[in-house]
Amino acid sequence: MKYRIMEQTRPGGLVEQVYREVLAPAFPAEELESESGVTETLEAGLGSLLVAVDEAGRPAGAAFGRWSEASRVQLLAYLAVKPGTRGHGLGGRLLRDAIEAWRERYDPCAIVAEVESPDAPTVHEAYGDPRRRLAFYEAAGARVLDLPYFQPGIGSPSRRVRGMLLLVLHADPSFTQGRPDRLSGRPLRTFMEAYLESAEGARPTDWDARTLFEAIDREGGIPMGRTATQH
Ligand SMILES: CC(C)(COP(=O)(O)OP(=O)(O)OC[C@H]1O[C@@H](n2cnc3c(N)ncnc32)[C@H](O)[C@@H]1OP(=O)(O)O)[C@@H](O)C(=O)NCCC(=O)NCCS
Incomplete structure (x- = not known):
């Protein structure tokens, strides 16, 4: 299966589907903020969501980062790959792409x-x-x-x-x-x-x-x- 990694920095788009299908099943409730929290970060222009989509356009993995302008520190808040897809390099690819994109954009x-x-x-x-x-x-x-x-x-x-x-x-x-x-x-x-x-x-x-x-x-x-x- 081939995956394409796309980045989204505004709310809407794949956010709801990624939250429901990729993030929510991968994290215990106490570690995962609400979907509206993710959306608010994107609305504020401080979020970056990288999504790996399969050939049918379905999300198979995602990385979400939050920028802190005051400290110039970027937090990789969540990284997850759907269970059936783990162990095939997609998580590593998302991590590398996220770090590269964030280094370039923020110079953190x-x-x-x-x-x-x-x-x-x-x-x-x-x-x-x-x-x-x-x-x-x-x-x-x-x-x-x-x-x-x-x-x-x-x-x-x-x-x-x-x-x-x-x-x-x-x-x-x-x-x-x-x-x-x-x-x-x-x-x-x-x-x-x-x-x-x-x-x-x-x-x-x-x-x-x-x-x-x-x-x-x-x-x-x-x-x-x-x-x-x-x-
Ligand atoms: C951690 C994670 C993102 C890795 O994605 P991936 O696509 O499986 O990663 P890759 O194929 O690039 O790399 C494989 C390595 O990931 C790790 N990995 C794979 N499956 C894993 C699992 N079920 N649990 C934990 N780590 C796992 C292992 O270190 C593996 O190496 P190994 O096979 O030699 O042991 C993925 O396992 C995941 O979504 N886990 C649940 C959510 C999570 O823990 N997120 C990280 C905290 S923010």
Whole structure:
């Protein structure tokens, strides 16, 4: 089967179908924002949806990214390929195309992604194997930031998702402080503050958030590297 990858930066088009057929079945509810959230990001001109469509025009996979102008950090919010199509290179192609498109358009400080840690106590086997998923990203050159990361709660801090990793998919060399194993905390702090505030409705001051910000702010930058998850 041949797939064509198209990008959409405005609402409408394939959004509803991609949300229903590709994203909703691939993510646990607490990790997936509402379809209207995706549409609002596109309406605001901050979203990019790459869709892989088959010869009949049906979506088989998608990548959705959200731009933060204040921090110049791009978040790969969701990447998914329909179960029957996985393992044939489509996810890798979508990831490469997304990074290339976003680097060209935004010239970002960094492109980041959230994934479940393979060590997290509550992994969702039904949504894919977290170990293989991390291996997938590392094969594409992703590095794991050494942070006590959690995914902001969609709508409330009580809905935070623990046991997540924040990955760096691309970092501009000016933000690695001359050391490829360290990321400057400055853009990431601005990014996380805005992300937490917009997801949870207020800027948090609780212990978990403070611990995360202390780790982001540490002297010398945030260590980043590969995990032992190799196959
Ligand atoms: C992760 C994902 C996008 C990869 O897409 P893909 O088209 O299968 O990827 P490719 O064919 O390019 O690469 C194959 C690699 O993907 C990973 N992969 C394949 N199927 C997977 C699954 N069910 N669960 C987790 N990772 C998987 C493996 O690392 C695999 O390599 P391996 O076969 O040597 O183990 C896809 O598995 C998926 O949609 N998973 C569910 C949603 C998700 O976890 N998204 C990522 C978090 S944002």
